[in-house]
Amino acid sequence: MFTRPDTRFYKAAGLLLIAAAAFVIATLVLGGGPAEAETVEPVAAGTSTATLVIQNVINGLAFGVLLALAAVGLSLIFGTTGLSNFAHGEQVTFGALLTFFLSTNEQVTIPLVPGSFTIGLPLWLAAIIAVIVSGFTGWLQDKMxxxxxxxxxVAVLQQMVVSIxxxxALLNLLQWWMGGTRHRLTNASGGRITFGNFYVGTLTLMSVVIAAIALAGVALFLLKTRLGxxxxxxxxxPALAAASGIRVDSIIRLVWVMSAALAGLGGILLALFDNGAGFDSGARILLLMFAAVTLGGLGQAFGALVGALVVGVVSEVSTVVIAPDMRYASALAILIIVLLVRPQGILGRKERVG
Incomplete structure (x- = not known):
C-alpha cells in the first residue's frame, strides 16, 4: 500500500489542480470582501479579494504541511494494522502541552502530586524531549x-471502539493535567517575512521547514531502508510478510513509536503556527487528519501529504466567502466531492471486491 508515486499521482494532481483552480476562481467571483479571518497575522483593511485569496493559499499550504506531519502517523497505523486510531488527536495535543510544561517559566503542577514547580527548559530542548516521550507513549500503548x-x-472494529x-479518557486526563485554557509555547512574535503584498510568519516558516524535513525523513525511511x-x-x-521472515509485531511496534513521535512533533509545530494549544487542540483537527488520510488514499503515507495540502488550502481559502468557523466544513465538503469522483482516494488503488 505504501507505493512510489506513479502515473496515478500525476493524473490525480492534474484533477486537483483543475478543482483548485475552479475553487479559487469561484472564490474570486463570489467573494465580495474578506471575511473576518482567523489568521495568525491580521490582513490589512482594504485588501483586494485576489490578494487575500493568494495570501490564504500561502497560509493553507503551511497549515497543510503541518497537518500532514500529524496525519502521516494515522496513515502508517492504518496501513499496517487496519486500525483507525481515534486517540491520535490526543497524541498531537500531548506533544504541544508537554513542550509547554517543560519550557514555561510559570508554575506547573502534576495531578495527585502536591506542590508546584518550574522547569523552564529552552524551547528547543523541551521540544526534543517531548518528541522522545511521545514516541515512548506509542511504544507503551502497543506494548500494553x-x-x-x-x-x-480482536477484530479491527472492536479495536476502533477501544481507541474511541x-x-x-486521554482528553479528560489532559484537561485535568493542564486545565481548560490555551497555552502559548513562546511569547516571541518572531516577526514575519514579506514579499510584495504577501507575508509569512518567521515561526510559521521555521515550523514548515522542520515539518518538511521530518516528512522527507519518513519518505526516505519507507523507500530506502530495510525496515521501511x-x-x-x-x-x-501481512501474512506473506510474516512467511518471508519479517517480524510483523516488531515492525508494527516501530510504526506505533514513529506515529506517536510524529504526532507529538506535529502538535508542537501546529501550536507555534496557531499561537497556542489547549487540551482539545488535537481533537478539534482529528476529522481533518482523517479527511487528509482518506482523501489521499487509505494507508498511503504519500497520499496523506497530498490530502493534507488539499485540506489546508481549501480550509484557508474558503474563509474569503464563509465564516472562519465554517472553514473546516468546506474541507470536508471537498473530501466528499473528490471521493465521489475517485472513491479510492488520490493515490489509492482500485481493488477487486468479490
Missing part, C-alpha cells in the same frame, strides 16, 4: 494495549 489485542485476534474510549521496505511489505500483505 494494542499488541495484546492483536494477539487475542482511549481518546475520551518491511513496513510496506506488511501493509501490502
Amino acid at each position: 494495549l494494542w499488541g495484546p489485542l492483536r494477539k487475542r485476534r 474510549g482511549l481518546s475520551l 521496505r518491511a513496513t510496506r511489505a506488511i501493509s501490502d500483505n
Whole structure:
C-alpha cells in the first residue's frame, strides 16, 4: 500500500489542480470582501479579494504541511494494522502541552502530586524531549494495549471502539493535567517575512521547514531502508510478510513509536503556527487528519501529504466567502466531492471486491 508515486499521482494532481483552480476562481467571483479571518497575522483593511485569496493559499499550504506531519502517523497505523486510531488527536495535543510544561517559566503542577514547580527548559530542548516521550507513549500503548489485542485476534472494529474510549479518557486526563485554557509555547512574535503584498510568519516558516524535513525523513525511511521496505511489505500483505521472515509485531511496534513521535512533533509545530494549544487542540483537527488520510488514499503515507495540502488550502481559502468557523466544513465538503469522483482516494488503488 505504501507505493512510489506513479502515473496515478500525476493524473490525480492534474484533477486537483483543475478543482483548485475552479475553487479559487469561484472564490474570486463570489467573494465580495474578506471575511473576518482567523489568521495568525491580521490582513490589512482594504485588501483586494485576489490578494487575500493568494495570501490564504500561502497560509493553507503551511497549515497543510503541518497537518500532514500529524496525519502521516494515522496513515502508517492504518496501513499496517487496519486500525483507525481515534486517540491520535490526543497524541498531537500531548506533544504541544508537554513542550509547554517543560519550557514555561510559570508554575506547573502534576495531578495527585502536591506542590508546584518550574522547569523552564529552552524551547528547543523541551521540544526534543517531548518528541522522545511521545514516541515512548506509542511504544507503551502497543506494548500494553494494542499488541495484546492483536494477539487475542480482536477484530479491527472492536479495536476502533477501544481507541474511541482511549481518546475520551486521554482528553479528560489532559484537561485535568493542564486545565481548560490555551497555552502559548513562546511569547516571541518572531516577526514575519514579506514579499510584495504577501507575508509569512518567521515561526510559521521555521515550523514548515522542520515539518518538511521530518516528512522527507519518513519518505526516505519507507523507500530506502530495510525496515521501511518491511513496513510496506506488511501493509501490502501481512501474512506473506510474516512467511518471508519479517517480524510483523516488531515492525508494527516501530510504526506505533514513529506515529506517536510524529504526532507529538506535529502538535508542537501546529501550536507555534496557531499561537497556542489547549487540551482539545488535537481533537478539534482529528476529522481533518482523517479527511487528509482518506482523501489521499487509505494507508498511503504519500497520499496523506497530498490530502493534507488539499485540506489546508481549501480550509484557508474558503474563509474569503464563509465564516472562519465554517472553514473546516468546506474541507470536508471537498473530501466528499473528490471521493465521489475517485472513491479510492488520490493515490489509492482500485481493488477487486468479490
